[in-house]
Amino acid sequence: MSVDEALPGFVPWPSEFAQRYRALGYWTGVDLYADFAASAARHPQRTALVCGERRWRYAELARDAERVAVGLRALGLGPRDRVLVQLPNVAEFYLAVLALLRIGALPVFALPAHRRAELAYFVEHTQARAAIVADMEAGCDHRALLRDVAAAQPCLREIVVVGDAQELRPFASLYGDGSLPPPPDASEVAFLQLSGGSTGVPKLIPRSHDDYLYSVRESARICGLGPESVYLCALPAAHNFPMSSPGALGVFHAGGCVVLARSAEPAACFALIERERATLTALVPALALAWLESRQRARYDLSSLRVLQVGGAHLAEDVARRIPDAFGCRLQQVFGMAEGLVNYTRNEDAEELAYISQGRPISAADEIRVVDDEDRDVAPGEVGHLLTRGPYTIRGYYRAPAHNTQAFTADGYYRTGDRVRRLPGGHLQVVGRAKDQINRGGEKIAAAEVESHLLAHPGVFDAALVAMPDRWLGEKACAWVVARETAAPSARELQRFLRERGIAAYKLPDRIEFLDRLPRTAVGKVDKRALQARALGPLTGTVPPTPGASA
Numbered sequence: 001m002s003v004d005e006a007l008p009g010f011v012p013w014p015s016e017f018a019q020r021y022r023a024l025g026y027w028t029g030v031d032l033y034a035d036f037a038a039s040a041a042r043h044p045q046r047t048a049l050v051c052g053e054r055r056w057r058y059a060e061l062a063r064d065a066e067r068v069a070v071g072l073r074a075l076g077l078g079p080r081d082r083v084l085v086q087l088p089n090v091a092e093f094y095l096a097v098l099a100l101l102r103i104g105a106l107p108v109f110a111l112p113a114h115r116r117a118e119l120a121y122f123v124e125h126t127q128a129r130a131a132i133v134a135d136m137e138a139g140c141d142h143r144a145l146l147r148d149v150a151a152a153q154p155c156l157r158e159i160v161v162v163g164d165a166q167e168l169r170p171f172a173s174l175y176g177d178g179s180l181p182p183p184p185d186a187s188e189v190a191f192l193q194l195s196g197g198s199t200g201v202p203k204l205i206p207r208s209h210d211d212y213l214y215s216v217r218e219s220a221r222i223c224g225l226g227p228e229s230v231y232l233c234a235l236p237a238a239h240n241f242p243m244s245s246p247g248a249l250g251v252f253h254a255g256g257c258v259v260l261a262r263s264a265e266p267a268a269c270f271a272l273i274e275r276e277r278a279t280l281t282a283l284v285p286a287l288a289l290a291w292l293e294s295r296q297r298a299r300y301d302l303s304s305l306r307v308l309q310v311g312g313a314h315l316a317e318d319v320a321r322r323i324p325d326a327f328g329c330r331l332q333q334v335f336g337m338a339e340g341l342v343n344y345t346r347n348e349d350a351e352e353l354a355y356i357s358q359g360r361p362i363s364a365a366d367e368i369r370v371v372d373d374e375d376r377d378v379a380p381g382e383v384g385h386l387l388t389r390g391p392y393t394i395r396g397y398y399r400a401p402a403h404n405t406q407a408f409t410a411d412g413y414y415r416t417g418d419r420v421r422r423l424p425g426g427h428l429q430v431v432g433r434a435k436d437q438i439n440r441g442g443e444k445i446a447a448a449e450v451e452s453h454l455l456a457h458p459g460v461f462d463a464a465l466v467a468m469p470d471r472w473l474g475e476k477a478c479a480w481v482v483a484r485e486t487a488a489p490s491a492r493e494l495q496r497f498l499r500e501r502g503i504a505a506y507k508l509p510d511r512i513e514f515l516d517r518l519p520r521t522a523v524g525k526v527d528k529r530a531l532q533a534r535a536l537g538p539l540t541g542t543v544p545p546t547p548g549a550s551a
Helices: 015-023 032-042 058-074 091-103 116-126 142-152 209-222 240-244 247-254 266-276 285-293 295-299 317-327 401-407 447-455 491-500 528-535
Strands: 047-051 054-057 082-086 106-109 130-134 158-162 189-194 204-208 230-233 257-260 280-283 307-311 330-336 342-344 367-371 383-389 414-422 428-433 437-440 443-446 460-470 474-483 511-514
Touching: 015 209, 032 058, 032 091, 032 209, 032 247, 047 058, 047 091, 054 058, 058 091, 082 091, 082 116, 091 106, 091 189, 106 116, 116 142, 116 204, 130 142, 142 158, 204 209, 209 240, 209 247, 209 342, 230 247, 230 266, 240 247, 240 330, 247 257, 257 266, 266 285, 266 295, 280 285, 285 307, 285 317, 285 460, 307 317, 317 330, 317 447, 367 414, 401 414, 428 447, 437 460, 437 474, 443 447, 447 460, 447 474, 447 491, 460 528, 474 528, 491 511
Parallel strands: 047 257, 082 106, 082 130, 106 189, 130 158, 230 257, 230 280, 280 307, 307 330, 474 511
Antiparallel strands: 047 054, 189 204, 330 342, 367 383, 383 414, 414 428, 437 443, 460 474
């Protein structure tokens, strides 16, 4: 594919890099649907997908995906057409995605939590021709949302609905019979994912078949997946983590089984693990905490679980150390981003590395730099900004030339926004986000560090540290804490606990406030903007000025 033939707004890899990745066997020229079809041919009678009481063998899932592909073609959809996909964890998500990949149309992944503003932006920005949505989810009528979007965006011609479609097009009507055109070239863009940033409208991430399949293939190998693997998908299926790290696509590649959970609530997932004998699942830290604390755990047989992955945000070391004993399985930390780079702790790693690090990169071709504010490489072991480029890390966001000049260096490194320390063996310790710092009178406080200390207190369930404006210091630190019901600490007790852990006085929160739960963004991250806005209002914390620090 030449630059002129590429999807407008897609920034391809420079030709010398693309040639190198192909020569080294990273890019194989196989598209994502062809990889799934190959698994279906190898394992036609094995169970591929479980959704409630519905089950598909590989041959059945491939047949149904191709029949849906015929129906999408009958709607006039074809190569490079963008299609908004907003579905919860239901089988139709994979049927729709596989069908779109088969015809070369591009899924534009939205999350169930997105509403009119985000959906209108995605449709307008991508000029999506169709949308595939649920009828109702979590009390929201997605049909009504898309009607409103379509009224303002004439590019959106078809709304396909899983469930009660009313006057719109039912998903069930797509199943057709007929021939299909050749699959897309593997160098083409396969889909558009959403960035996980917590500020502004998410940027759109173009992933090609070549680069994404390499990440999926290597993730499946690193994680030791095979036909006997049973993956419980508890996170939203459209997230990059449960899609490819190794996620559902990695499981399909290996010939294993994907079990969909409609809710990540502990008891519901524990029941599915017991019933389906799940061997692997993936959680974000907040869910890992909820599962750890659940009294329901003892009621279920979780002995089939071999690996519990945790990623998506910083996992406190104290929490990490509790997981293996609590679940009788191995903890695997995963640190990655929808833009590309993914790191895993490995089976062969020393056990301690799974507690103190977030893993090392998938590929020998992942180029890593840890730099200071002036883009100068820091000394080994020092903290700096993480830059990366490689065979599955994008070279630019979709239709975002101005932002790309800030997000990427002139020589193609992606500025991840993470602050990390590189250990001697290549493992990365994530210290926090570059912007997730508090500048308290010139002293920089990494929020993740203080949050980790707070989470070590037995009475703290969850915690987040944010900046609040101060007339004299510029910024002060406000800690928002979710306490455990059985052992809720006071603000003064937490201050004393932090001092006893030996952290610098300037890092002690100036205020400690309590909430029933932390607010979260649509992609599941702690919504620190909401917490900062709340910190501007009246506070109830009674913490006195920090000893040894300016008031």
